[in-house]
Amino acid sequence: ESGELLTPNSFKYCARIIHNELNNPLFHSHCLRHTHGTILAENGVNPKSIMERLGHKDIKTTMNTYVFNTDKMQQDAADIFARAIM
Structure with missing residues (x-):
């Protein structure tokens, strides 16, 4: 939005702030990959598509x-059954 270049290091910096300064020891930058995969699966995306993505x-x-x-x-599995x- 501001035109500032964002790089992987920019995000790693933000992740360190969340992890250390906001005292969330369970958060690390890789958490978002797990969240991304789970959200896709939760919404019915084919596992092979998730794998490739x-x-x-x-x-x-x-x-x-x-x-x-x-x-x-x-719950979805129980409902389908x-x-x-x-």
């Missing part, structure tokens, strides 16, 4: 490390 060569890396099974996913047996 995150730049992985192995689906196991994507699904075991970058996609988390959320409460919404669990309930509709299927009705």
